[in-house]
Amino acid sequence: MASRDNEQTELEGLPAHEKRQTVRNSSFFKAMRNSLNGIWLILVRERNMRIHVVLAFFILVAGLHYGLYRADWLWVTMAIFIVVFSEFLNTIIEAVVDLVVEKKYHPLAKLAKDVAAGAVLVAVGVEIIILLLIFQPYVWRQFGIVTNFSDLLHQFQQ
Numbered sequence: 001m002a003s004r005d006n007e008q009t010e011l012e013g014l015p016a017h018e019k020r021q022t023v024r025n026s027s028f029f030k031a032m033r034n035s036l037n038g039i040w041l042i043l044v045r046e047r048n049m050r051i052h053v054v055l056a057f058f059i060l061v062a063g064l065h066y067g068l069y070r071a072d073w074l075w076v077t078m079a080i081f082i083v084v085f086s087e088f089l090n091t092i093i094e095a096v097v098d099l100v101v102e103k104k105y106h107p108l109a110k111l112a113k114d115v116a117a118g119a120v121l122v123a124v125g126v127e128i129i130i131l132l133l134i135f136q137p138y139v140w141r142q143f144g145i146v147t148n149f150s151d152l153l154h155q156f157q158q
């Protein structure tokens, strides 16, 4: 138990002077503060999350550059969300596993962590597919090539 207490004060991203709260949040604002702290902690502790956020920024810039339609923005938002959300779940699972096994090797710990990491990989794969499907007509259009089926139909009708 002592080792867990030490780990708590040494947790990267968590101020050492942080008051140790283990009871329910006394107010909505306290709950909000702890939730924002969770977002801050994952950004400070997880390099992969920082990479996802930077990539999301460039995707948003590309979306603005190409002037995506509203429906396309919904897909792009969902694509970014599933990756960020899966990274949140991955971090939660890693933390809970570490809390339970306390640095000892356990095949179930490996299973939980590897499967959680696999979920992030699947989410990234889905994100890539969505982004390719959404962005490719805009990119081709820049070179004067029409690939969108409805645009093609529209051209024939004219």
Ligand SMILES: Nc1ncnc2c1ncn2[C@@H]1O[C@H](COP(=O)(O)OP(=O)(O)OP(=O)(O)O)[C@@H](O)[C@H]1O
Residues within 6 Å of the ligand: 048, 090, 094, 101, 103, 104, 105, 106, 107, 109, 110, 113, 114, 117
């Ligand atoms: N207690 C454990 N028992 C068995 N295997 C473990 C244990 N801890 C970690 N591993 C193995 O080491 C790998 C890396 O674990 P770690 O907790 O360092 O994740 P990480 O490097 O932060 O991963 P990610 O890049 O997904 O955040 C796991 O995927 C798992 O295969």
